[in-house]
Every structure is written in structure tokens, then in C-alpha cells.
Amino acid sequence: MTIRSAGQSWALDIALAQGGFDALHPEAVGTMEQLGHDHTDFAKVFALVKSGAMLPKAWATVAAQAEQRAAHHDQGGFAQTAADLYLRAAVMWGRAQYSIFDAADPRKAAMRERADHCVARLGALRDDRVRRVVLDFEGGSIHALLHLPAGEVRNAPAVILGPGMDMIKEDYIWAAERYYTSRGMVALSIEGPGQGESRSGGLTVDLTNYERAIGRYLDYLAGLPEVDADRIGMFGISMSGYWGSRAAATDRRLAALAAFEAVTGDFTTIFERAQPTFKNNYMYMSGYTDEDAFDRDLAQRMPLGDLVAEITCPVLYGIGEFDELTDLGQALANFEKVRAPKELRVYEDEFHPLGGVAAEAFRFGAEWLERALDGEFGAPGRDVRHYVHRDGRTTDHSADPAWWLGAAPTHLAEVRRGA
Numbered sequence: 001m002t003i004r005s006a007g008q009s010w011a012l013d014i015a016l017a018q019g020g021f022d023a024l025h026p027e028a029v030g031t032m033e034q035l036g037h038d039h040t041d042f043a044k045v046f047a048l049v050k051s052g053a054m055l056p057k058a059w060a061t062v063a064a065q066a067e068q069r070a071a072h073h074d075q076g077g078f079a080q081t082a083a084d085l086y087l088r089a090a091v092m093w094g095r096a097q098y099s100i101f102d103a104a105d106p107r108k109a110a111m112r113e114r115a116d117h118c119v120a121r122l123g124a125l126r127d128d129r130v131r132r133v134v135l136d137f138e139g140g141s142i143h144a145l146l147h148l149p150a151g152e153v154r155n156a157p158a159v160i161l162g163p164g165m166d167m168i169k170e171d172y173i174w175a176a177e178r179y180y181t182s183r184g185m186v187a188l189s190i191e192g193p194g195q196g197e198s199r200s201g202g203l204t205v206d207l208t209n210y211e212r213a214i215g216r217y218l219d220y221l222a223g224l225p226e227v228d229a230d231r232i233g234m235f236g237i238s239m240s241g242y243w244g245s246r247a248a249a250t251d252r253r254l255a256a257l258a259a260f261e262a263v264t265g266d267f268t269t270i271f272e273r274a275q276p277t278f279k280n281n282y283m284y285m286s287g288y289t290d291e292d293a294f295d296r297d298l299a300q301r302m303p304l305g306d307l308v309a310e311i312t313c314p315v316l317y318g319i320g321e322f323d324e325l326t327d328l329g330q331a332l333a334n335f336e337k338v339r340a341p342k343e344l345r346v347y348e349d350e351f352h353p354l355g356g357v358a359a360e361a362f363r364f365g366a367e368w369l370e371r372a373l374d375g376e377f378g379a380p381g382r383d384v385r386h387y388v389h390r391d392g393r394t395t396d397h398s399a400d401p402a403w404w405l406g407a408a409p410t411h412l413a414e415v416r417r418g419a
Contacts, residue, residue, distance in 0.1 A: 027355030034362045035167070036091040036174035041066060045092070056099040060111060063092035067118055074121060083125040087173055090118035094170045094196075101284045103200045112197065115170060119145070122173070129181065130173065133188070135216055140203035142213050143196060145169045147176035147187040148226060157231035157373040158186040158221050159366075160214065162240025164261070166281055168196040179366035186227050190217055192243065194285030204287035207301055211247040218253050231255055231373040233313075235365050238325070238352070239263055241317070242304065248340075249310040256372035257311070258365040260318040261352055265330030267302045271295075274324050308334060314341040314377040316368050318361055320350030321401060329409035332399065336415050341382035343368070346399040348390045357388070 025031075029042055041062050048058035070085035097111035116132075123130035133144040149156065159180055161172040172189035180187040191198045192213045194205030214234070222229035233256035236244035241262020248257045263270055271279040279291075288294035315338060319331050328346065335344050345364075347357050354361050371377065387395040387402070400408065408416065 025353045025355065026351050028353035030355035030358040031353040032355075034175055034358045035171040036087050038088050041088055041092060045095075056096050056107070056111075059092050059096035059099060063089050063096055063111075063114065066092060067114065070118070070121070074125070079125045083122050086118040086122040086125070090115050090122065090170050090173065093118060094168045098166065098168065098196075101280070103202070108200065112200065119170060119173070126177075133220065135220055137193075137203070137213055137216050138209065140193075140198070141201050142191060142193070142198045142203065142216060143169060143201075144188050144190040144217065144220075145173065145176075147173070147181050147189065149181040149184050149186070153184070153186065153226040155228040156184055156186050156226055157233070157370065158188065158224075158227045159369055159373075160217055160221070160232065160234040161187055161189040162214075162234055162236035162244055163189070163191065163195060164238030164240060165195070165278075165285060167237065175362055175366075179362060183366070183370060185370065186221070186224070188217060188221060190214075192240075194282075194287075199285060205282075205285050207298060208246070210243040211250055214243065214247040214254070215251050218251065222253070229253070233257065233369045233373050235259075235369060237261055242302075245304055245308055245311065245315075248313055248315065249307045252312060254313055256314050256316075256369055256377075258316040258318075258369050258372075260361050260365060261323060261325070261354055262317060262319065262331075263325050264304055264308075264317075264334035265326040267299050269327060269330075270325040271299050278325070304334060306337060308338045311338055311340045314343075314372045314382070316343045316345075316365065316372075318345040318347065318354070318365070320347050320352060320354050322349065322351055324352045327409075328401075329412040332408075333412045333415040335399075336412075341378050341380065343377070343382070343384040343386075344399045345386045345388055346401070347388045348401070356390075 029039055032042055033039060044062045045058045048061065049055055066085050067089035070082045070089055073082035073085060093111050093115035097108045097115065100108045102108065119130065129148045129150065131146045133146050135142050161176060163169065163171055169189040169191045176187040176189055192205065192210045193203045218232060221227045221232055232253065234244045234247065234254055236259045238261045241259030242264060244257050244259050245262060245264065248254050283294050286294065286298055317335060319326065321328055335342065347354060350356055385397060385399040387399050
């Protein structure tokens with residue numbers, strides 16, 4: 001645990017007790033629904049939470065209730081009702097185990113077993129269209145879930161669904177079915193180094209191994225008869241927007257990238273100014289206990305910088321105007337450095353979870369990827385920008401907020417002058 005995280009845990013407890021999850025992530029329930037959480041389950045969980053220490057118990061309690069109901073319908077032969085409830089239970093068991101930051105804690109493993117059981121039953125009830133994937137990777141293993149469309153599928157486009165740093169592969173089950181497999185696309189929800197089961201197995205994240213893991217998943221997808229190896233894209237949230245950008249810059253097999261809430265600026269913001277849990281989490285993911293060593297070896301070297309200039313595939317970025325983890329001026333400066341065909345949407349008054357527009361962003365990202373993988377959006381010099389207003393309007397051709405009055409922050413203006 002970082003010094004700041006330990007010293008400010010009381011503030012987290014007060015925020016949770018007084019404002020629930022919204023106090024930490026405004027309007028985030030919209031995003032959580034896109035990750036398979038029923039809003040009634042979410043309300044039950046946070047009705048039980050008055051401090052951070054209570055999170056594992058609350059998630060586990062409500063997860064067990066959903067799983068019990070799922071088993072009831074399973075035994076009665078109501079397959080789809082049972083599958084829906086197993087999904088709800090799986091994502092909550094996933095949240096419960098995530099809330100324990102000790103890979104060796106037996107409770108974490110027990111909760112993971114419950115999540116795996118729920119996913120196994122879900123897969124069986126969905127005609128084996130949700131399958132566990134375990135791949136060897138650099139002395140360890142990386143874990144994923146393969147999501148297949150119904151019926152016979154050959155040479156279909158595929159999308160890697162990349163989770164944020166505090167997400168797991170199960171968080172994409174609902175979205176994979178709603179936005180991808182229902183459209184005839186193959187989806188692979190992944191865990192990279194430092195995440196979920198990959199981290200529990202001892203695989204930590206470093207500066208460059210996440211993009212190599214994405215390359216390993218590309219190998220896997222390209223070898224499936226269901227997949228067209230030339231039409232594999234990636235949808236990334238938060239840190240997977242960052243990792244996806246690195247992968248797109250270093251692996252030409254990635255044919256398109258849609259990244260929302262991508263952390264593309266300096267990492268002082270995420271690790272020193274934002275909620276201290278972010279840095280605490282990433283130190284766990286990377287296997288560091290020495291905060292000074294983490295800062296020296298990793299944090300200071302993480303910004304994308306000019307690497308995005310190496311991206312060649314079409315890219316879409318979406319970000320909230322007041323994203324807590326990436327200053328908008330820095331996000332726009334990063335976008336200026338991309339020379340590939342590109343598109344940007346800035347959502348007015350949204351924060352990091354993009355909770356107020358989550359359903360729109362998930363659907364738009366999926367539809368954009370489908371069209372990109374079919375050959376659209378690849379014209380050289382393509383540069384599309386939108387500022388999406390809260391009142392429903394959209395300003396085209398510029399993503400700069402109107403209240404900037406045509407000016408720009410100093411560092412962004414400097415990048416634009418040099419572009």
C-alpha cells in the first residue's frame with residue numbers, strides 16, 4: 001500500500017459512507033451496467049458498504065444471492081433466466097475477489113472459484129459459446145474468455161476486449177453478447193499481465209509486456225477457423241486504451257483500435273493526484289512494494305509520448321471533458337501526434353467512467369469497429385473530431401470545449417504548432 005493510500009483511507013471510507021460509489025466515480029452506475037451489473041444488485045451492494053473494508057463482504061453477499069437464484073432456475077430448466085443470473089453472480093464474485101489485494105489470500109481464490117463456476121454454467125447454458133482460454137506467456141499464463149456468435153461461423157471479424165486496470169475478463173460477458181456476437185463478430189475478453197487470474201498466477205505487468213500479451217492473443221485468434229486474421233481489432237477502456245495504443249503502435253496485425261477513457265497523458269495525474277487507490281492497485285499489478293522503486297522504474301517511463309506516431313491502423317478515442325486520470329489538454333495533444341486515420345469524441349462534463357454516456361459509447365465503439373474492420377475509416381489523412389454536448393447537440397470538426405474561446409492550454413498549443 002502506498003503512503004498516500006494508507007494515510008487517506010479514512011477519506012475513502014467517508015466518501016463511501018456518505019455518497020456510495022457515486023462519490024468516487026460520478027454516474028458510474030451507467031458504466032457498471034455495461035459491465036453486466038444489474039442496477040438492483042449494485043444498489044444492494046452499496047447499501048451494505050460504509051467503509052472500504054466492507055466491499056469484499058458486500059459483493060460476496062449479493063453475489064451468493066444471485067448465484068442461489070440462478071441455481072434454482074437452472075434446476076427448473078429455465079436456461080436463459082439461469083444464465084442471466086449466473087452472469088450477474090460472476091461479475092459480482094469478480095468484484096469481491098478484486099477487492100482483496102493479496103494474490104495468496106485463500107479467500108481470493110475461493111471467490112475466484114465461485115466466479116469460474118458461474119461462468120462455466122453460463123457457458124453451458126449458452127450452448128458453449130462462452131469458453132475459457134488459458135495461454136502460455138513468458139513463463140506464466142494469461143487468461144481470457146472467448147465469445148462466439150450462434151451457429152456456424154467462419155472468417156468473421158474479431159475484437160479483443162481490453163479491461164481497465166481494475167477490471168477482469170468477466171466484466172465483458174454482457175457487452176460481448178450484446179454488441180459483438182449478436183452481430184456475427186467473435187470477441188475475446190482478456191486479462192493481461194497484472195490482472196485477474198493472470199496476476200493471481202504470479203504474472204505481473206511491466207512497461208512493455210502487456211502489448212506482447214495482446215500479440216499472444218492475436219496469435220490465438222488468428223489461428224481460429226472462426227476468425228479472419230486480417231480483421232482483428234481492439235476495444236479498450238481506461239488503461240486498456242493505453243495498452244491498446246502501445247499494441248497498435250508495435251503490432252501491425254491490429255487492424256483497428258477504439259479506446260475510451262484512455263490514459264494518454266502524464267502518469268503524475270493518475271498516480272499522485274487522483275484517488276490513491278489507483279496507484280495502490282497498479283503497484284499490486286506490477287508486483288512492487290517499494291513506492292520509490294515503482295516511481296523510478298515504471299511510473300516515470302509510462303507516458304506514451306511520441307510512440308503513438310507509429311500507429312498505422314484507424315483509431316477512435318473517446319474521453320470525458322473532466323476525466324480524472326487524463327487532463328483533456330494532454331489527451332488532445334496525444335491525439336495530435338497520431339498520424340494514422342483517426343477520430344476523437346470529447347463528452348461534455350463527463351468524468352473517467354463516462355457513466356452518463358456509457359451505453360452510447362459501448363455501442364458506438366462496437367459499431368465503429370465493425371465498420372473499420374470492413375475497410376471504412378482507413379483513408380490517409382482522416383481526422384474527425386466531435387465535441388458531444390450534454391444537451392444532445394454535437395459540435396463537429398473540433399473537440400475543443402467552447403468555453404476555451406478558441407484558445408488552448410499552453411502544452412497543447414505547443415504540440416499543435418509543431419504538428
